[in-house]
Amino acid sequence: MSATDTPTDTTTLTLTETAADKVRGFLVDQPDVDEVALRVAVQAGGCAGFRYALFFDDRQLDGDLVETQHGVTLRVDKMSTPYLHGAVIDWKESLEASGFSIENPNASGSCACGDSATF
Template sequence: MTVQDNSAAGTATHGVILTEAAAAKAKALLEQEGRDDLTLRIAVQPGGCAGLRYNLFFDDRTLDGDLVRDFGGISLTVDRMSAPYLEGATIDFVDTIEKQGFTIDNPNATGSCACGDSFN
């Protein structure tokens, strides 16, 4: 994995993409709660029937080794242990009659469980 350094401050970034729709939804959720001190964090954790599962949530913590990237005013944070599993992943927000919510398209996932909740 290559860590990019795109700022003069030396902040390490990650290769996860947050679409405009997902950034807009995250921003709307934060505005609804009156919070501007949170970051959107995605992590990979052990669990689920396929072995790994995503955890996407708002967080007020900063962990040692966090990789941060800004998307339209939303900071997307990935911890250093999850970054290799998420390199090249895209987080989107869909709002259709069939489905509503955040989706994660991860080219590193070689398979998933039948319920779609975890991957390997």
């Protein structure tokens, strides 16, 4: 489990600097900001069979992959790690919508909403 500040070849997923800025902005008002991490997970459900979950979490689970990128701590549970290897989390903003997007080379398909994937 590495604790680097920028993505490396052994990084499971990459958080862009734009996405990290947004995460830090959301965390500004958190009382224990040093204890909170962005948890990224793949869960059963969604239109295509699996859905991505991003949420703030102060727990450290057995087998978590923990990395720090651009000043943001990321946690990925051991079941989600293989599904997220090589994925990139970015923040997209347009007139129509804004939010996190995940580009995942492991997904064989997705639905129109972009929040779920097939593996």
